[in-house]
Amino acid sequence: MSDPLDERDRAGDPLAVVAREAGAYLESLRERLVHDGTKDALLDDLDGPLPVTGDGAVAAVQELVRIGTGAATHSSGPRFFHFVVGGSTPAAIAGDWTASLLDQVAGMWPASPLATRAETVVLRWLKELFGLPESFGGVLTPSATLAHVAGLACARYWWADKYGVDVTSRGLAGLPVMPVFSSGLVHVSTRKALQILGCGRDTLRTFARDDAGRVDLDAMDAALARVGGRAVIVANLGEVNTGDSDPIADLADLAERHGAWLHVDGAFGLFAALSPRTAHLARGVERADSVTADGHKWLNVPYESGFSFVRDQAWLSRAFGAWGAAYLPDADGERVNYNMLGPESSRRARALPIWATLRAYGRDGYREMVERHLDVAAHLGELVEAAPDLELLAPVQLCIACFRFRPDGVPEERLDALNARLGEALLADGRVYAGTSTYRGMTVFRPAPVNWRTTKADVERLVDVVRELGAAVAD
Numbered sequence: 001m002s003d004p005l006d007e008r009d010r011a012g013d014p015l016a017v018v019a020r021e022a023g024a025y026l027e028s029l030r031e032r033l034v035h036d037g038t039k040d041a042l043l044d045d046l047d048g049p050l051p052v053t054g055d056g057a058v059a060a061v062q063e064l065v066r067i068g069t070g071a072a073t074h075s076s077g078p079r080f081f082h083f084v085v086g087g088s089t090p091a092a093i094a095g096d097w098t099a100s101l102l103d104q105v106a107g108m109w110p111a112s113p114l115a116t117r118a119e120t121v122v123l124r125w126l127k128e129l130f131g132l133p134e135s136f137g138g139v140l141t142p143s144a145t146l147a148h149v150a151g152l153a154c155a156r157y158w159w160a161d162k163y164g165v166d167v168t169s170r171g172l173a174g175l176p177v178m179p180v181f182s183s184g185l186v187h188v189s190t191r192k193a194l195q196i197l198g199c200g201r202d203t204l205r206t207f208a209r210d211d212a213g214r215v216d217l218d219a220m221d222a223a224l225a226r227v228g229g230r231a232v233i234v235a236n237l238g239e240v241n242t243g244d245s246d247p248i249a250d251l252a253d254l255a256e257r258h259g260a261w262l263h264v265d266g267a268f269g270l271f272a273a274l275s276p277r278t279a280h281l282a283r284g285v286e287r288a289d290s291v292t293a294d295g296h297k298w299l300n301v302p303y304e305s306g307f308s309f310v311r312d313q314a315w316l317s318r319a320f321g322a323w324g325a326a327y328l329p330d331a332d333g334e335r336v337n338y339n340m341l342g343p344e345s346s347r348r349a350r351a352l353p354i355w356a357t358l359r360a361y362g363r364d365g366y367r368e369m370v371e372r373h374l375d376v377a378a379h380l381g382e383l384v385e386a387a388p389d390l391e392l393l394a395p396v397q398l399c400i401a402c403f404r405f406r407p408d409g410v411p412e413e414r415l416d417a418l419n420a421r422l423g424e425a426l427l428a429d430g431r432v433y434a435g436t437s438t439y440r441g442m443t444v445f446r447p448a449p450v451n452w453r454t455t456k457a458d459v460e461r462l463v464d465v466v467r468e469l470g471a472a473v474a475d
Ligand SMILES: *Cc1c(COP(=O)(O)O)cnc(C)c1O
Pocket: 084, 142, 143, 144, 145, 146, 187, 189, 190, 238, 239, 240, 265, 266, 267, 268, 294, 306
């Protein structure tokens, strides 16, 4: 086989190969190991020289599916607890396939009114879901990191404008360092976005009043006064080790009083807005200038999916529009060109999986899922507290339980090494997938059940396996 044109009449066949395997694979996620080290040898089957004569699509895809369903980390199953990672709902996976099937030029209205309209619609639905004003603008991005880039690029434009500089056109040369203030809950991706934007990752200043990183409002207030309010405040809604959040409304008050820009990182924490049990944590987010969230975490759509919301859509076009390319049309009402509103130019129709899953499950379905995860995380916290050899390190907030293995008789100075060994043992074992993180200087586990498949039974299994392997590595 050499030319895809030869397969023109059988173009659907390779998709049928995937579809045939999909049901059994998805069903197997319930029970299979999250990672099966004995299958790592399959990775060699991926390798080899560039094929000269191809195998044809069906044979190639059969091979890909064989290797993939064996050697993948089955992170879309219910017991992947290593990072804050969602799965993919059945509707979202199929929506994602549809995005590939249709392969839209999703950045420009004239090239795809479908993708453009779908993006506008899902942004509106998401704003409603999160309690953000409908008047906010927004854009879909590949990730929360790129949503930070979008929101903070707007902040940077706003800030430079106070110095009379159009940063989109002139860049940062000659300007002072842009002050960016946050609490100790700030996520590394915020620094990465600042780095990408040329603001420097280490220019971000944190104001913390304890070693958990909780914000020191008075110190931030004083610093804002010193810079005359020309600063960006980054508020964190959902920290990755404990689920802790900054008091968003208090930071919104500070921003308002000083005339500063308020950016909120709600990568997964913004989903607190979906339940009356946690909505208070998100209170104040509607007063932000820019807001980041992820679709591939708690919304349970496939990678890559992020959202950037901004108070005024015009900021996004100031930061990313005006390419000066004559062939690119200007935005006009419904005829939005999303490639002018975010960091990407060419992009896929990532609105389609979001549309499919919101249409499938609706606001109630997502509220139920979020509340189930709140219950699962609380249950996990109770199991940890009840276990004599486990130590809960922070109150369970939102969807995360932060703990470590602490059997009797092991001195404090040996606990980090012990937990690091346990983390490696858990990853090698594969029944549950939970690696370690560092929290307040300690080596810890911080499982975050946000996968639609995850139930209480899965965290019970997690605790059992942690204690079993913990006892083994402690010997
Ligand atoms: C995951 C996460 C990010 C980064 O998200 P990506 O989609 O991986 O870029 C940012 N902030 C928080 C709080 C997160 O949990």
